[in-house]
Amino acid sequence: MIGIVVSGHIHFASGMQSAVVAITGQQTQMAFVDFTESMSTDALELALRQAASAVDSGEGVLFLTDIPGGSPANRALNILQDTPAIEAISGANLPMIANAAFEREGTTLQALVTTLLEIGTSSMQDMRAQLEMAMQSAPEIPSEDGL
Structure with a gap:
């Protein structure tokens, strides 16, 4: 099974952990690393490596980080460069992280990356546009005057 490490600024990772456990149940081979104000980037990288x-x-490890170009993403990239069987996705959202728990067994690391990128992209939706489409396609219900 592919290992997953989620990291992000302040309490991104621990917040995601709470949500993922509520959705998927307790997971093995899944770690959550917060990058807090008191932590140096060197300490973050050490925590990510551990x-x-x-x-x-x-079977490999996938890093899922919050902000492209942020310290968690940059430090995951350092690890990716010198460690075999490591991939990283930055800009991760809850649907991606929860689905990583379900999709990581019986697949390859690269196939998991592809799947999660599709899930992450498709999960972002303009809710007003969705509502308007639903209203347009809803059948009209005849109304009667009076009782």
Whole structure:
């Protein structure tokens, strides 16, 4: 099974952990690393390396981070460059992270990346546009005057 490490600024990771556990149940080989104000970027990278090592069963590790170009993403990129079987997606959202728990068994690391990118993109929707489409396609219900 592919290991997953979720990281982000302040309490992004621990907040996602709460939501993922509520949706998917407790997960093995899944770690959540917060990058807090008191943490240096070197300490973050060390924590990410330790988390990756802890969740790796030999099938690879996927980092899911919050902001492209942010410290968690940049430090995951450092690890990706010098560690085999590591991939990273930045800009992760809850549908991606929850689905990572369901989709990571019996697949390859690259196939998981592709699947999660599709899920992440398709989960972002303009709710006003969705409502307007639903209203346009809803059958008109005849109304009667009076009782």
